[in-house]
Ligand SMILES: [Zn+2]
């Protein structure tokens with residue numbers, strides 16, 4: 611496994627960057643080509659080269675120009691704590707650009723002390739937001755903050771050795787189209 615968990619606890623052990631962005635080779639397969647018409651609006655986009663997103667409270671709004679290289683569902687402890695759920699769901703783009711359309715001053719960047727792990731979120735509502743990493747070489751985008759459709763599908767589950775003990779056979783439990791009750 612390219613992204614195997616060698617520590618048995620967390621695939622992004624102390625001081626290292628997130629495993630999904632620590633392997634440069636896979637992220638250079640696709641290069642961004644700017645579309646002929648560039649839109650500037652805070653609304654869902656169907657153009658893969660131009661997609662917008664926002665936080666839950668609507669304070670922060672952004673647009674991404676470019677293509678995503680990969681899409682990982684990561685179960686490492688950092689992603690589980692950062693997302694509050696079973697796994698992070700992050701898109702990665704090596705050639706895309708991020709434009710804040712509103713609320714940039716409300717975006718907080720958290721850097722885990724002693725490591726290169728970091729994530730961005732809205733200071734008002736806590737929603738995960740895009741994060742520029744590796745000195746600008748990589749853009750990490752939480753899939754849940756995007757407002758438009760994306761064409762890339764998850765590339766892989768990674769760091770599965772660090773999954774939560776309740777994260778077992780989730781596809782087999784009952785599924786409801788709405789909330790319970
Ligand atoms: Zn917000």
Ligand SMILES: [Zn+2]
Pocket residue numbers: 622628684685686687688689690698769
């Ligand atoms: Zn992770």
